[in-house]
Amino acid sequence: MPALVVWIGIDHCGDSLPSRRFCFVQERATIETIWNGLKEAIRLIVSQDPALFEILLLSLRVSGTALLFSTLIGVPLGAVMGLSRFIGRRFLIALLYTGMGFPPVVVGLFVYLMLSRNGPLGQLDWSIIPNLFTPAAMVVAQCIISFPLVAGFTMAAVMGVDPALRQQVQAMGATRWQTTVAILSEARVGVIVSVIAGFGSIISEVGAVMMVGGNIEHRTRMLTTAIVLETGKGNFDLALAIGVILLAISFITNVAMLYLQGKGFDE
Amino acid sequence: MNETIYQLRGITKSYGNGFALRLDELDIRRGEILALVGPSGAGKSTLLRLLNFLESPNSGSIRFMGAEVRPGGAMPLELRRRVTTVFQRPVLLNRSVAANVRYGLDLRGRGEGDRVKSALETVGLADLSHQRARTLSGGEAQRVALARALVLEPDVLLLDEPTANLDPYNVGLIEGIARQLNQEHGATLVLVTHNVFQAKRLAHRVGLMLEGRLVELAEAEAFFESPADPRTAAFVRGEMVY
Missing domain, CATH: 1.10.238 (Recoverin; domain 1)
Incomplete structure (x- = not known):
């Protein structure tokens, strides 16, 4: 268990010769662990490891669905909050900003309590309300985490568009809907950033999915919960391998979004 | 050019405290170039926003091509699209x-x-x-x-200080196009400007606005040669400091 020794080594690194020698051994072990992790990651991907791909697909399915709902709710909400002036707007903005900083584990606890058998929603027993320890429950939790980010960043992006544009677009004969679309189009860089931020917050999140999903093999095991599990079991190579894949997903998503955005980022 | 395209009656518009615009009566003729001159804060741009139906008045009515806008009301989209504005700072x-x-x-x-x-x-x-x-x-x-x-x-083109801060070449070009649009296509132009010389060059009629009110409205020649109101005379002579 090399990394366990590393953990002990951090606390025992001192100036004495035995301590330094001990740390040297641990550093080698750490580098080996990382190297092995990378090799394992490549091996798992190249061999199309079924267990890994099952976890990967579930993660993408859950986070992708959550992001879709977050975008469908968050972008219009952010646009309305950015464009309209109404009583209680400041209060709603304060709520939204609070939501942007929700600790995932608290969201997990909240969703757990709501969906549990004796919870306010769980006891309704309606088919539309997901059961705990299912992918649907994880989607709900991830939606709650990501939609304030999507809405908040969209609102900021919309508010950043020159206010005169709105009037000038209307002066050309735009309807209210066409004006909103034009402003969102001008704020597209910010809107895309909001979606990226929303995705980043949930693909890498572990607390909420662990609580409401339960990390059940073949059912609710996600990339992040698998890392926690494998680390706990001392399978650092595998945990690192999954970590590398998680990072790769994040990177590919961001590059794809930037590509889709096209020239907007050049300015 | 005697047909009336706009008929404004008893218009007021305010933003918070005080009136931005108080207009008892204004008729704009189809096919004319009407210039509105006056210092900043006189209500000229507010009037243009009302004429483009971007805002509605607090009181009074605006009749345009057979339709009427009253406080809180909106002009039908089809008619609103007959009008457009060129703003001082284009976005x-x-x-x-x-x-x-x-x-x-x-x-x-x-x-x-x-x-x-x-x-x-x-x-x-x-x-x-x-x-x-x-x-x-x-x-x-x-x-x-x-x-x-x-x-x-457009049937009506509203020009809100369209040549402010532009070089003489661009000023000449824009004035030429505006004149052409009016003469060849019969478009009605309402020009807001600080520049009395521009008003003199382009307009058929000129109005002076001060503190949200239309002080004087007259044919261009009369406005510049024999203004009825002493404030107009002072403005034309460049004696009004703003």
């Missing part, structure tokens, strides 16, 4: 020059590429049609703003 969309000019047609579901090309040729920007609009100079941006208005062939 262009983050797209190409051609896409900016085409935008108003897109809103109306009309994809007439020839008109875009023709409008860009009129303002002398055909060569820049594929360039990003936000890379243009101030004068070029204002010409794009004029082109995006021309392409709509």
Whole structure:
């Protein structure tokens, strides 16, 4: 268990010769662990490891669905909050900003309590309300985490568009809907950033999915919960391998979004 | 040119404390160029926003081509689209020059590429049609703003200080196009300007606005040669400090 020794080594690194020698051994072990992790990651991907791909697909399915709902709710909400002036707007903005900083584990606890058998929603027993320890429950939790980010960043992006544009677009004969679309189009860089931020917050999140999903093999095991599990079991190579894949997903998503955005980022 | 296209009666408009505009009566004739002069804060731009139906008055009524707008009301979209404005500071969309000019047609579901090309040729920007609009100079941006208005062939073109801060070449070009639009297409123009000389060059009638009120409205010659109100005379002589 090399990394366990590393953990002990951090606390025992001192100036004495035995301590330094001990740390040297641990550093080698750490580098080996990382190297092995990378090799394992490549091996798992190249061999199309079924267990890994099952976890990967579930993660993408859950986070992708959550992001879709977050975008469908968050972008219009952010646009309305950015464009309209109404009583209680400041209060709603304060709520939204609070939501942007929700600790995932608290969201997990909240969703757990709501969906549990004796919870306010769980006891309704309606088919539309997901059961705990299912992918649907994880989607709900991830939606709650990501939609304030999507809405908040969209609102900021919309508010950043020159206010005169709105009037000038209307002066050309735009309807209210066409004006909103034009402003969102001008704020597209910010809107895309909001979606990226929303995705980043949930693909890498572990607390909420662990609580409401339960990390059940073949059912609710996600990339992040698998890392926690494998680390706990001392399978650092595998945990690192999954970590590398998680990072790769994040990177590919961001590059794809930037590509889709096209020239907007050049300015 | 005696047909009335706008009929404003008892108009007031305020933003918070105080009136931005108090207009007892104003008729605008179809096919005329009406210039509104006056210092900053006189209510000229507020009046243009009402004429473009971007806002509704707090009281009074605006009749336009048979329809009427009262407080809180809105002009039917079809009629609202007969009017457009060229603003002092044009804000262009983050797209190409051609896409900016085409935008108003897109809103109306009309994809007439020839008109875009023709409008860009009129303002002398055909060569820049594929360039990003936000890379243009101030004068070029204002010409794009004029082109995006021309392409709509409006019955009424509202010009809000369209040549402020522009060089003489661009001023001459824009004034020439405005005159052409009026003479050849019969468009009604309402021009807001600080520049009395520009008003003299372009307008059939000129009105002086002060503190939200229309002090005097007269044929251009009478306005400049024999103003009825002493404040108009002072303004024309350049004695009014603002």
